[in-house]
Amino acid sequence: MNTDSHPALLGSLNSTAPHSEVINFSPGPTSLPKAVEERIAGVFNQPGLTSLALSHRAPEFLEILDHAVMKAREVMEIPDDYDVLFTHGGGHGQFAALPLNLCHDQSDVATYVVNGTWSTRGVDEAKRYCQVHSIDGRDPKTGDFTHFPELTEENIDPNSKYVYLCSNETVNGIELHRLPKLPESLKHIPLVVDASSDFSTKPIDWHGSGVGVLFACASKNIGHPGLTMTVIRKDLLGEGKASPLCPGVFNYTTNSEAGNLWNTPATFNIEVVGFVMDWIEAQGGVYEIELRSIAKAVAIYDVIDSSNGFYGTPIENKALRSRMNVPFNIKGGDEEATNAFLIASWEKGMIGLRTLTPFGVGDYLRASLYNGVTVEEAQKLADFMRKFAAKHGA
Amino acid sequence: MNTDSHPALLGSLNSTAPHSEVINFSPGPTSLPKAVEERIAGVFNQPGLTSLALSHRAPEFLEILDHAVMKAREVMEIPDDYDVLFTHGGGHGQFAALPLNLCHDQSDVATYVVNGTWSTRGVDEAKRYCQVHSIDGRDPKTGDFTHFPELTEENIDPNSKYVYLCSNETVNGIELHRLPKLPESLKHIPLVVDASSDFSTKPIDWHGSGVGVLFACASKNIGHPGLTMTVIRKDLLGEGKASPLCPGVFNYTTNSEAGNLWNTPATFNIEVVGFVMDWIEAQGGVYEIELRSIAKAVAIYDVIDSSNGFYGTPIENKALRSRMNVPFNIKGGDEEATNAFLIASWEKGMIGLRTLTPFGVGDYLRASLYNGVTVEEAQKLADFMRKFAAKHGA
Incomplete structure (x- = not known):
C-alpha cells in the first residue's frame, strides 16, 4: 500500500480494528461516554x-x-x-x-x-x-x-x-x-x-x-x-x-x-x-471527572516528557497544559515517523489523532481527551506511544 | 377523570394507543417517514x-x-x-x-x-x-x-x-x-x-x-x-x-x-x-410526494366541506388551502365538542392536533400532514372525523 494514501493519513475514523477496540481521540465532534451512547441507542x-x-x-x-x-x-x-x-x-x-x-x-x-x-x-x-x-x-x-x-x-x-x-x-x-x-x-x-x-x-x-x-x-x-x-x-x-x-x-x-x-x-x-x-x-460528579481528566492528561504528557525529545509538546508551562487536547509531535515533526505513528495507532483503533482541520499548528498531532475517553483508553495511547518511541529510536 | 386535565388537552403526545397505531399530526418537530426512522435506529x-x-x-x-x-x-x-x-x-x-x-x-x-x-x-x-x-x-x-x-x-x-x-x-x-x-x-x-x-x-x-x-x-x-x-x-x-x-x-x-x-x-x-x-x-420523487400531499389534504378538507358546518376551516379559497396544515374547528369552536374530539382522537393514537403554541389562531385545531404522515393515516383521521360528526350531531 502506498502509505501516502493510507486512510489514517487522510483523517479516516474508520479503523480496521474491531469496533470494541476503537478509541476516538477526535477534537470534536467525537464519541460520548459509552454508557451515554448506549442510552441514546436504547x-x-x-x-x-x-x-x-x-x-x-x-x-x-x-x-x-x-x-x-x-x-x-x-x-x-x-x-x-x-x-x-x-x-x-x-x-x-x-x-x-x-x-x-x-x-x-x-x-x-x-x-x-x-x-x-x-x-x-x-x-x-x-x-x-x-x-x-x-x-x-x-x-x-x-x-x-x-x-x-x-x-x-x-x-x-x-x-x-x-x-x-x-x-x-x-x-x-x-x-x-x-x-x-x-x-x-x-x-x-x-x-x-x-x-x-x-x-x-x-x-x-x-x-x-x-x-x-x-x-x-x-x-x-x-x-x-x-x-x-x-x-x-x-x-x-x-x-x-x-x-x-x-x-x-x-x-x-x-x-x-x-x-x-x-x-x-x-x-x-x-x-x-x-x-x-x-x-x-x-460517576461521582464534576470533581471526579476532573480527577479523571488529570489522570488522562498526565498519562500522555508523562510519556512526552520522559521521551528524551522523541515526542515534543509546545506548552512548557505545565500549569497551563491542556488536559483536553494534548498536542505532540514526533522527532521534531519528522514526516516519515509521524506517518508511521498515525498508521500504526490507527490500525490499533486509535483514531482522530490528526484531523484535516485548517487550524492545525505545524506538525503537531493531537490527542483529545474529552469525557468520551476513559482513563484506561488514555493509558492505552500512552503505552502505545512509549512502545513506538522504543522501537523507533527514542 | 376530570377532562380538563386530560393529557390530550395538555398537548400530550404520549397516547395510550398501541405504539404501532400512533399517528403524529404535530406541526413540527414531528415524526419522519417510518422507513427513515427505522434507518436512523439502524x-x-x-x-x-x-x-x-x-x-x-x-x-x-x-x-x-x-x-x-x-x-x-x-x-x-x-x-x-x-x-x-x-x-x-x-x-x-x-x-x-x-x-x-x-x-x-x-x-x-x-x-x-x-x-x-x-x-x-x-x-x-x-x-x-x-x-x-x-x-x-x-x-x-x-x-x-x-x-x-x-x-x-x-x-x-x-x-x-x-x-x-x-x-x-x-x-x-x-x-x-x-x-x-x-x-x-x-x-x-x-x-x-x-x-x-x-x-x-x-x-x-x-x-x-x-x-x-x-x-x-x-x-x-x-x-x-x-x-x-x-x-x-x-x-x-x-x-x-x-x-x-x-x-x-x-x-x-x-x-x-x-x-x-x-x-x-x-x-x-x-x-x-x-x-x-x-x-x-x-418513493418515486417529489412529484409522487406531491400527489400524496394532495391526497392527504383532500381527504381532510372533504370531510370538513361536507360536514354541513360541523367542521369549519378558515381559508375559503381552495386553491390556497394548505396541504401541509389543515386548520379546523368543531361546531364553530365549541369547547365541549372540541375537548371531546381531542380526547377521543388522542385515545385512538391521533396526536399533535393541538399543541400549546403561542401562535395558535382562535379555537382551530390543526392536522399537519408532513412527509411523516401517510395517505392511509390521513384517511384514518378523515374517517374518525366523519364518525365523530355523525355521533355528535352534524
Whole structure:
C-alpha cells in the first residue's frame, strides 16, 4: 500500500480494528461516554415517540428540557442567579451573540484575551459589533501562542463591558485549570468564558470568578453539534440591554423569557445533554471527572516528557497544559515517523489523532481527551506511544 | 377523570394507543417517514462510529455531507447555479440572515409579503437590518390572514433587493402550491422563499420563479431541529456582498466557500436529511410526494366541506388551502365538542392536533400532514372525523 494514501493519513475514523477496540481521540465532534451512547441507542428501542419526533411544545419534551437544565445546574453547581440557555449556531454563533447582547452600541468596548485560535476567531466576530481592546498572548519572540497573559489594571480597558477569554484553546493546547480573577478594582466587569472544550470537566467558581456569561458548544464534552449551552448571570439580561442589531435567535433576554422556546430548539440534542449530565452525576460528579481528566492528561504528557525529545509538546508551562487536547509531535515533526505513528495507532483503533482541520499548528498531532475517553483508553495511547518511541529510536 | 386535565388537552403526545397505531399530526418537530426512522435506529446497530461520533473533518462525514447535498439537488431539481447550504439557527436564524446577506446597508429596501404568522416574524427580524416595504395579506374587514395578495408593479418596491414570501403559513393554513412570478418589469428582483414547512413536498421552478434564496428548517418535512437548508443562487454570493454586520455563522458566502464547514455543522442532522432525500427518491420523487400531499389534504378538507358546518376551516379559497396544515374547528369552536374530539382522537393514537403554541389562531385545531404522515393515516383521521360528526350531531 502506498502509505501516502493510507486512510489514517487522510483523517479516516474508520479503523480496521474491531469496533470494541476503537478509541476516538477526535477534537470534536467525537464519541460520548459509552454508557451515554448506549442510552441514546436504547431510546430507539423503546415504545412511544423518541425526542426526535416530539414537538418542542409537548409536555413530554418540556420534561426533557427541564431535566437537562436541572441536571446541568446540579452537576455544574450553577447558582440561581444564572440562567441556562440552549443557544443556536455553535461557539461561532456565540462569538457574535456576546457583543450583540452585552454591548448596546458599537462604540462600547470589550477586552479580549487572545491566546489561541478560538479567541482569535472570537475577536474577528466581535469587531463587527464593538470596539475590541485585546490582550495579546503571543510569545513576543516566536509569535506562537504559548502562555496566558496576566490580567492587570494596565492591560484591561476599565470601560470594558466584559473581559473575554477562552478557557481551553484546543489547537494550541493551553488550558486555564481555574478561571482567573480580575484585579480588585475591575471586579465589576463580567468575565465571559468560551468553555466550549472544557465545560463539565472541572468545577467553576461562578461568583468567585465573576462569571457573567459562559458558553460551551455541545460537541466536545456534553453532546452533539447543533446546540450550545450558554449560562448567563441574570443581571445582564433585561429588555433593551442587547444591541438593536442582535438577531432574535441570539438574544439572551428574549430566549430566557421564552424558556428556551423562542424558536424551535434542537430537541434531541438537548435530551443528550441531559443524558451526559446524568452520567457525570453517576460517576461521582464534576470533581471526579476532573480527577479523571488529570489522570488522562498526565498519562500522555508523562510519556512526552520522559521521551528524551522523541515526542515534543509546545506548552512548557505545565500549569497551563491542556488536559483536553494534548498536542505532540514526533522527532521534531519528522514526516516519515509521524506517518508511521498515525498508521500504526490507527490500525490499533486509535483514531482522530490528526484531523484535516485548517487550524492545525505545524506538525503537531493531537490527542483529545474529552469525557468520551476513559482513563484506561488514555493509558492505552500512552503505552502505545512509549512502545513506538522504543522501537523507533527514542 | 376530570377532562380538563386530560393529557390530550395538555398537548400530550404520549397516547395510550398501541405504539404501532400512533399517528403524529404535530406541526413540527414531528415524526419522519417510518422507513427513515427505522434507518436512523439502524445506524445504532451497525459496527463503527455513528455520525454522532464523527468529526466534521473526517472523510466519513464528508461523504455523508456530499450525499445529502447531492440527493437534495437531485430530488429537488436544484440547478447548478445554486448552492446548497446547511445553516444554523432554524428558520428564525434565516429571518435575520436574509437581509444581512442580501442588503449591504440598512438603507436598502426589501419587499415582504405578509400573509401569516411566519412572514410577520420574518418582517420583525428584517426591520433591524433593512427598510421593509410590506404587502399586507390581511382581510381588510376581519383583519385575518385569509388570502395571498397579488404581486404587482404597484405593490412591489422596484428598488427592492428581494421580494420575500412564506410559501406555507402553518398557523394560518395558506399555501402557495406553485411559487408566483413577479411582474415582467421586476423579474430581476430575486424571490426569497421561506419554504420551512412545504419544502420537498412539491417541485420548485427555480429559474422560472426567479428564486434567489429558498430556505427550509429541517424539522417539518426533511429532518430534525438544529438544522436549516438554504439554497442560494450563486450570483447573490460574493465577497463584500453581505452586510458588515452579518455574523459569520449566517454569512452565505463564507459558508459556501468553506463547503458548509465554516464552523461545525449539525452532523447527525445532515445525515438524516440525506436519508429523507433517499426516501423521497425511492418513493418515486417529489412529484409522487406531491400527489400524496394532495391526497392527504383532500381527504381532510372533504370531510370538513361536507360536514354541513360541523367542521369549519378558515381559508375559503381552495386553491390556497394548505396541504401541509389543515386548520379546523368543531361546531364553530365549541369547547365541549372540541375537548371531546381531542380526547377521543388522542385515545385512538391521533396526536399533535393541538399543541400549546403561542401562535395558535382562535379555537382551530390543526392536522399537519408532513412527509411523516401517510395517505392511509390521513384517511384514518378523515374517517374518525366523519364518525365523530355523525355521533355528535352534524
